[in-house]
Amino acid sequence: MEKEITIYDIAKQLNISPATVSRALNDHPAINNTTKSLIASTAREMGYRINPFASSLRKKRTNTLGVIVPRLNSYFMSTVLAGMEKEANEASYNLIISQSMESFKKEITNARTMFDSRVDGLLVSLAFDTEDLEHFEPFLKRNIPLLFFDRVMSHNQSTSIIIDNVRAGYEVTNHLISQGSQRIMHVTGSLKRNVYADRLKGYQQALSEAGIAYDDSLVKVTDLGMDTGQWVVQQIQEMPLPPDGLFVANDFCAVSCMSALKRAGYSVPQDVAVAGFNNDPLSQVVEPNLTTIHYPGYEMGEIAVKSLISHLNGVSASHATNTIILRSELIVRESSLRLSSK
Amino acid sequence: MEKEITIYDIAKQLNISPATVSRALNDHPAINNTTKSLIASTAREMGYRINPFASSLRKKRTNTLGVIVPRLNSYFMSTVLAGMEKEANEASYNLIISQSMESFKKEITNARTMFDSRVDGLLVSLAFDTEDLEHFEPFLKRNIPLLFFDRVMSHNQSTSIIIDNVRAGYEVTNHLISQGSQRIMHVTGSLKRNVYADRLKGYQQALSEAGIAYDDSLVKVTDLGMDTGQWVVQQIQEMPLPPDGLFVANDFCAVSCMSALKRAGYSVPQDVAVAGFNNDPLSQVVEPNLTTIHYPGYEMGEIAVKSLISHLNGVSASHATNTIILRSELIVRESSLRLSSK
DNA sequence: AGTTTTTATGCAATCGATTGCAGTTATCGA
DNA sequence: TCGATAACTGCAATCGATTGCATAAAAACT
Structure with a gap:
């Protein structure tokens, strides 16, 4: 089994400091372009892959979004998820997906799991018998953005994406x-x-x-x-x-x-x-x-993730948009x- | 926004060392039962939640399994996933799910993403036009167990679960x-x-x-x-x-x-x-x-995750089972x- | 030439949990 | 009563990446 390469290994190899390596890999402006490309190519050669845990620990960001849906087995849902996945990938976010099986109880458990996994944001389509939104309170308290799609429930601290x-x-x-x-x-x-x-x-x-x-x-x-x-x-x-x-x-x-x-x-x-x-x-x-x-399922997925991520990046004024309505036909x-x- | 509680906070509160807290929360045998329950209840009261990144970083285990499937939108697949999710939850593993959309190329990308996310194990059902298994080599090299289900390809280092x-x-x-x-x-x-x-x-x-x-x-x-x-x-x-x-x-x-x-x-x-x-x-x-x-989709999902996890725990002699065949009707x-x- | 900016890089602390090893106290046997 | 074993608990290093601050070197200016 091969040893895992770290930025320290790269640094030692090139006789520079790990800090520089880190900055170079993150395309930090203060690093010389020559140095950057040198580091980049060395990293590639050595088979370096970032350790997301070290990074998350330090940055306090997981780059992970949670998704809770009633069920996966419909064309509609899998299409939505495909759209979400595409957008998430592009922004290098991961998706953790779970099914509530249309049950309020399971939805609560799922929410708890997502919370413990420290997702950066949560995308939800509600179960048949969900009565209230209390199980999402922990997210709101920690300022983790919450977005509902398709099966929504109005809530003034979160965005909804629906059709009319x-x-x-x-x-x-x-x-x-x-x-x-x-x-x-x-x-x-x-x-x-x-x-x-x-x-x-x-x-x-x-x-x-x-x-x-x-x-x-x-x-x-x-x-x-x-x-x-x-x-x-x-x-x-x-x-x-x-x-x-x-x-x-x-x-x-x-x-x-x-x-x-x-x-x-x-x-x-x-x-x-x-x-x-x-x-x-x-x-x-x-x-x-x-x-x-x-x-428009695919679009709905794309837009949901896009707007959640832009929210995370502080692009949109937090309460700017509250409901997005897509066209149906x-x-x-x-x-x-x-x-x-x- | 509330502050995140760490084991240090609990330790300070109880005037003990973080090491003890960590051990207590992990149910380490060397910790007094009285101390354990004291710590457990304090943790609950203070709203502590473990930081999975710190833990993963140290333990070099992510407690995450990757799943790559051709598509989600079939009853069969969503059933398999429900079974997987259940087992994963019970063993406190997370699932990262992605769709290859029946494309070899996308499957390669997905595999790469899973690899970079450092999943502890990978569950795969192959796309229509997947030609070979090269894209899974990195996993094998790092000794990350690989399990195929339903759409499999024989490979002597990994288990397959199928029907006849x-x-x-x-x-x-x-x-x-x-x-x-x-x-x-x-x-x-x-x-x-x-x-x-x-x-x-x-x-x-x-x-x-x-x-x-x-x-x-x-x-x-x-x-x-x-x-x-x-x-x-x-x-x-x-x-x-x-x-x-x-x-x-x-x-x-x-x-x-x-x-x-x-x-x-x-x-x-x-x-x-x-x-x-x-x-x-x-x-x-x-x-x-x-x-x-x-x-039997649900069963297939359960068994897949179960056997992968038991492999991770070193329970099963690595090459003991190579193919599991479920009954169909x-x-x-x-x-x-x-x-x-x- | 001397001084001020600019540009690049390094130092060292930090994120939170885990764990080998060592130390302390309690329990036990003789 | 004393050393020995057991039962707990703590110290401090470690996992790998990030980042505020400091510093060195180079460029620009007077």
């Missing part, structure tokens, strides 16, 4: 109405979460604008899981007047609903027009293709097309 | 044959990867056992992406004798094929029986439900059921 869910919900609903749906069911997740609460608001707005009375029994709060489709269709079958439109808060669940509907003898979109949310690739491989909302596909156009 | 893909491929194919399929197409990914090469072997074995001649033109190497279904069906339509069975190397792509097939007027399973791989929840929400192979669903039973 009200508007997106409005657009979907409006589209369904424009396709002739009058009784639109909305299947969603925990209304504690902004994403679902806001989409519901948009849904209500669209209905009201179209002069359709809001019917509470058409809104189903679920876990958006695998069995939700089954359950929803069961509900529908028990209704005297079944819906002719279905707006589901994510694509996976929308597919599960479509499938259950078909199995129960309904045709999509003729009997029921269906729309999902997120533009998961899944939406293009099911039959019929699913109408959905395109959500309705994508109409077969699952909701009942009129004309085709 | 030959057998799984055999079982799927055999099942399709038992359902009356005679011309079975196999849609798979890069044959550089064991998982795909082995499944193909199993496929061939089953055919040969059933006395069906192997037809090269029925094996399609693809990227298993979103458009693969479309492309496959196009190929099928150009064939004089279309297949009556389809074995696709993952569920997502299988769904994409099913959907394209249906769109082209074929019925599943009557015209073509379809089977996927991985038992993604997706397979249960599509119509018809997809026959697939159940893959065929799950028959509607997409392939053409006979009797129903």
